Amino acid sequence: MKSSSNKSQSTTKAHHSIDVRDFIHTHISSYDGDASFLVGPSPKTKALQAVVTKLMQEEKKKGGVLDVDTHTISQINSHKAGYIQKQDEVVVGLQTDAPLKRGVKPFGGVRIVEKACKEYGYTLDPAIVDMCTKYRKTHNDGVFDAYTKEMRMLRSLGILTGLPDNYARGRIIGDYRRVALYGIDALIAQKEQDKDNITGDMTDDTIRVREEVSEQIKALSMMKKMAQEYGFDISRPAQNAREAVQWTYFAYLAALKEHDGAAMSLGNVSSFFDVYIEKDMKEGKLTEEEAQELVDQFVLKLRLIRHLRMSEYNALFAGDPTWLTEAIGGAWCDGRHKVTKTAYRFLQTLYNLGPSPEPNLTVLWSKHLPMAFKKFAAKVSIDTSSIQYENDDVMREACGYDDYGISCCVSLLKTGKHMQFFGARCNIVKALLMVINGGRDEVEGVQVMANVPELKGEYLDYDAIYPKFKEALAYLAYHYVNTMNVIHYMHDKYYYERAQMALLDTHLERVMAFGIAGLSIVADSLSAIKYARVRPVRDERGIATAYEVEGDYPKYGNDDDRVDAIAKEVVSFFNAELHKHKIYRNAQATLSVLTITSNVVYGKHTGATPDGRPAFAPFAPGANPMHGRDTSGAIASLNSVAKLDYAQARDGISNTFSIVPRALGADGGEQVDNLVSLLSGYFAKRAHHLNVNVFNKELLEKAMQHPEEYPQLTIRVSGYAVHFANLSREQQQEVLNRTFFESM
Amino acid sequence: MLRVHSIETFGTHEGPGVRFVLFLQGCKLRCLYCHNPDTQAMTGGTMMTVDEIVEKVEKERVYFGEKGGVTASGGEPILQAEALGVLFETLQARGIHTALDTNGALVIDAHIEHLLAHTNLVILDVKHLDDAKHRELTGKSNRNVLAFADYCEKKGITMWLRHVLVPGYTDSDEHLNAWSAYFKNFKHVERAEILPYHTLGAYKYKKLGIPYKLEGVKPPTKEQVAHAKMLLQNHLPHVYIR
Structure with a gap:
């Protein structure tokens, strides 16, 4: 049964096709107008925001964690x-019974939680430690039981890094909208039907899927119970906008209660949401005030999401990130754009609630987007630095589908x-x-790869090194795939994401x-x-x-093909190597050029x-040119990155662009127009992603105090560019004074 | 061949929209407040052919949007008017907007005429109307500069005027009034831009071993800039601050 109206879903019959995309595609009201309809925060939102601000200040004062429930293993129904x-x-x-109180989720690895x-x-409740060491195995234990010596070595030398072998892997996106559109009972019925159809020879695969679907059905029932705790019946579809937002949030919350994945x-x-709001x-x-209030409060809730993590983890990812990424905009395969008034309302939260990295608002940039929306997004970027952009035209074409989300960043x-x-x-x-170094690690000196001859001659020889480098990449790709296979086998076995997989x-x-x-x-090294x-x-x-x-020598970041071609080839080569190997559950290998904020730790x-x-x-960071080496201006730098082929890096190519407002133009109007031109040009070059940081005064002041932390910050005034740290x-x-001259 | 000091691929202050800015090497003026003294010498830089430059421009054309294009700046671009004229003619033939950021301090010859015939926008930096003051500021007379403005007006070439606001040198009410009044009947002056003096180029003088004559001069305050804008607006309708 196709869903033609959200009212017709109050049935517990199985859906032959669950199709949220079709529902949105049929009912969406695309909006071509400007931002003038938007309103500020409601009194209720302001009241909540005041409480939240105070709690967050307390959290900071307490060293980053306000409270932990150390006695209860966090699950969908674990907390009142x-x-x-x-x-x-x-x-x-x-997530728990109080805001900012963190739950414990030990099944990824109990030692990390401890x-x-x-x-x-x-202190983690000893009963939990006992349970996860004596009576129940964790993902982490499973992985280390199966790791080979080589995997351990590559891991400890920092060649394979950040592996999800002692924490939740995350990165899965449940289709949380399904709960609102169909109601839990219909979803359970569908899963029951799916399970009945998984028959035949009971091989490992079949048995596993039957067990997994059973777990999913349990999770769906638990979601229903969780909603009941709050006084809502989500067994039926949502009937209005408030319910649609609430049901969707409950589904997401269920996932967040069970897992603390790196990015969820x-x-x-x-x-x-817009379909319901419009209706x-x-x-x-x-009213518009009520619609904005719903969106503001939904976003406020997302800003409260917390996971309990070690400080080491936070150092790696610079802060306490959750990557609650919401993709906004983009276009359908038929060329219509997906911008709605609610797309505007989401961006408006950055004004109503103030700038914030979370949720990670991501504008899917398409040539089909209406100009008014492009300009509004650019304006919000300039004002808040809180938006990232991704190339919808390239992604839609690559996957042949127009209802997708962005996991993590790209x-x-x-x-x-x-x-x-x-x-x-x-x-790499x-x-x-x-x-x-003859196959040895350059820091520890231990032998990693065999059969790498010592190099002869005083100078490094490209023709000798490049083929050997490819051999090294091939060697790494093989062990990398194997390591991942072990990790995900164990993760499925010991820390399966039943709530997300149910959706x-x-x-x-x-x-x-x-x-x-x-x-x-x-x-640059090869160049x-x-x-x-x-x-x-x-x-x-x-x-x-x-x-x-x-x-x-030619440096990556100056639109110079001599070196950019090397970067491009390395990506394609490594991607091809990954595809040569057998991957767990027949998954397709994808590759990212992405380090987010961990570039300092890799260094x-x-x-x-x-x-x-x-x-x-x-x-x-990511696919960025090395700071200080892209000396031909921003566009030459962007062009170098744009040459990397998305088809060879389907997990994404991340680029971070930092600029002061003045370098975008003299006044607000010019800055918006120029940023729109920059984004349009970059994405017309088929580039994949751009993080836009428009530095504000506060940040420049911080850069003055700690210039070493901002080596990339470039100040451009008429015909003149310099690194801020060198002044x-x-x-x-x-610069600080000039940069903020435009208020005149 | 053009003697190029450097290229800025994302110029946002040298004409409308996003611009490919070609900084040419060499200038005959010695403006006290020049923030690019490294572009003054008539030697150095990189020699580039018109084709090489066009190829680079084409790589970023998609970023120009509706308004952007190429700006030749410097240094003083009209010192290389012959080759630059060929470049601008080629760019215009490809539908690319051309802007010339100049001090206009040369006698207009056939090469400059050809260049201006292929220039969509002249950004003219008129440093002072008083000839003696102009000499004091730049080392040269302003006669050619004003003739340059007249020529552009006569030929119907759109002009943006620029004025660097240096406290104690170019910020008196009398001067600002006279400056804007002089241009009030120019039909092709589209806007005037105030460039508040800044000291960010000072370190380059040290590096080049040239004495910096404006040592101790402070950039204008917000109020001084606003005041100058108000004065220019008495005669010129569109005044912007860079």
Whole structure:
């Protein structure tokens, strides 16, 4: 039964096709107008925001964690209903029974949870430790039982890093909208039917799927019970906008109660909500103020999501991120755009509730987007730096589907139809250094790869090194795939995401998302070896600890094909190598060029490189050119990144762009127009992703206090560009004054 | 061949929209407040052919949007009018908007005429109307500059005027009034831009071993800039601050 109206869904009959996309596609009211209809926060939202602000300040004061329930293993029904300030909440539901109180989720690995508790001054209930060490195995234990010596070595040397082998893998996006559109009972009926159809020879695969679907059905029943705790009956479909938002949030909350995955993204709910909001408004049941209040309060709830993590983890990812990514905008395969008034309302939350990295609002950029929306998004970017952009035209074409969400930062998942095995990253700089050091690790000196000859000659020889580098990449790809296979086998076995999987099709496409770190350093190093003369300085072990670069060489980030082609080829080569191997549950390999904020940590574990980078200095983030080397202006830099082929890096190519408002133009209107031009051009070049940071005064002041943390910050005034960190204090102060001149 | 100091691929202050800015090497003026003294020498830089530059421009054309294009700046671009004229003619033939950011301090010859015939926008920096003051500021007379403006007006070339606001040098009420009054009947002056003086170029002087003559001069305050804008607006309708 296709869903033609949200009212016709109050049946417990099985749906032959669950199709949220069709519902939105049929009912969406695309909006071409501007932002003038938007309103500010309601009194209730303001009241809640005041309470939340105070709680967050307390949380900060207490070292980052306000409270932990150390006695209860967090599950869908583990906690009683919790509120911020009940009378003001139009959307309810918290992860535990109090705002910002974190739950414990030990099934990824109990030692990590124990350590995280300790770091924040808490003690994990010994009964939980006992249970997870003596009576119930965790994911982490499973993985280490199966790891080979080689896997352990690659892991401990930091060649394979951030592996989800002791925490929840995350990255799955449940189609949370299904609960609102169909109600839990219909979803259970569908899953029961799916299960009945899984018959035949009872092989490992069949048995596993039958068990998994049973778990999913349990999770759905638990969701119903959780909603009852808050006084809602979600067994039936949502009947209005408030219910649609509430039902969807409950589904998402269920997932967040059971897992603390590295990234647990939301998908694309704004256009779905808009269908209900439009209908209610047409029928006179909802005002604009109430619609915005719903969206504001939904977003406020998302901002309260917390996971209990070790400080080491937070250092790796710079802060306490959750990556609750919501994709906004984009277009249908038929060319109509998906911008609705609710897309605007979501961006408006950055004004109504203030700027925030979470939820991670992601604008799907398409040539089909109406100009008014492009301009509004650009304006919000300039004002808040809180939006990232991704190329909808390229992604839609690549996956042939137009209802997808973004997992984490840049990873496309077809909503309800895709499941992802998160694969963290592989440090390919170390692969290059291994080749220069006879197969040994450049920091520890231990032998990693066999049959790598010691290099002869005073200078590095490109023709000798490049083929060997490819061999090293092939070696890594093989072990990387195997390591991932072990991890995800165990994760499915010991820490299965029943709540999220219940909201996906039973028979779905799986992808395994691999990643590389250090692309720009590899490209520049190979370019230096090829176009300049690089002399390694070796220590008594014969390991190169420094490199002397004689002469200049083309650097990635200047739209120079000589080096950009190297970066492109490395990506394609590694991607092809990944595809050669057998992957767990027949998942498709995908590859990302993404380090988010962990580039500093990767750098700390990596010795000096032939591009002249000193030992242990930070990497550039994601696919960014190395800071200070893209000297031909922003567009040349963007063009270099745009050359990387999305088809070869289907898990995403991340680029971070930082600028001060003045460098975008003299006044607000110019800045918006120029940012729109920049984004349009970049995406017309088929680039994949852009993070836009428009630095505000506060940030520049911070950069003055800690210039070492902002090596990339470039100040551009008429015909003049300089790194902020290189200016004297007085000049920095002047920049600060000039940068914020435009208020005149 | 053009002697190029550097290229900025994302210029947002040198004409309308997003611009490919070609900074040409060499200038005969010695403006006290020049923030690019490294572009003054007539030697150095990189020699590039028109084709090489066109190829680079084409790579970023998709970023220009409806308004953007190419701006030649410097240094002083009209010192290389012959080759630059060929470049602008080629760019215009490809439908690319061309802007010339100049001090206009040369006698207009055939090469400059050809260049201006293929220029969509002239951004003219008129540093002072008083010839003696102009000499004091730049080392040269303003006679050619004003003739340049007249020529553009006569030929119907759109002009944006620029004025660097240097406290104690170019910010007196009398001067600002005279400056704007002079241009009030120019039909092709589309806007005037105030460039508040800044000291960010000072470190380059140290590096080049040239004494910095404006040592100690402070950038104008917000109020001073607003005041200047108000004065210019007495005669010119569209005044912007860069």
